[in-house]
Amino acid sequence: MGRPTYLGMLATAYGKVGQVEEGLNVLTEALAAADQSGGRAGEAEAYKLKGELTLWSQTSPGQVSNKSKAGQNKSKITNPQAEAEAEACFHKAIEVARRQQAKSLELRAVVSLSRLWQQQRKKKKARQLLGEIYHWFTEGFETKDLQEAKALLDELT
Numbered sequence: 246m247g248r249p250t251y252l253g254m255l256a257t258a259y260g261k262v263g264q265v266e267e268g269l270n271v272l273t274e275a276l277a278a279a280d281q282s283g284g285r286a287g288e289a290e291a292y293k294l295k296g297e298l299t300l301w302s303q304t305s306p307g308q309v310s311n312k313s314k315a316g317q318n319k320s321k322i323t324n325p326q327a328e329a330e331a332e333a334c335f336h337k338a339i340e341v342a343r344r345q346q347a348k349s350l351e352l353r354a355v356v357s358l359s360r361l362w363q364q365q366r367k368k369k370k371a372r373q374l375l376g377e378i379y380h381w382f383t384e385g386f387e388t389k390d391l392q393e394a395k396a397l398l399d400e401l402t
Contacts, residue, residue: 290338
């Protein structure tokens with residue numbers, strides 16, 4: 246049951262060392278394992294990671310390493326197909342998180358989608374979506390995810 250979660254961690258590690266294709270392959274395996282087992286615990290995060298790795302696959306290995314350390318994707322993506330695929334993954338992650346009523350996972354996916362929209366100059370749309378989920382929270386503002394969301398909201402203002 247926990248296999249998809251561990252495969253997601255492995256995919257993240259591959260991405261951080263610039264082995265993006267290996268990370269994407271592991272995520273495909275993670276999502277298949279989730280389908281087979283019926284376990285959905287890591288599904289939202291797997292789709293979010295798939296979107297991020299799809300974007301990372303369009304950059305040089307050195308850029309991947311820098312982005313993963315900073316926890317953000319600020320380079321320009323020039324492949325509209327990769328952007329569309331990543332956006333679809335982020336939307337799927339948000340949908341799954343909402344279905345599971347997992348607000349923290351929803352926040353993480355919304356942050357990733359908002360970053361993509363920021364690059365695409367859709368700042369208003371990004372700010373609106375991110376603001377809605379960020380303002381849902383009433384505590385935990387010292388956590389990394391909420392601090393990251395707040396910093397992005399400030400950038401989008």
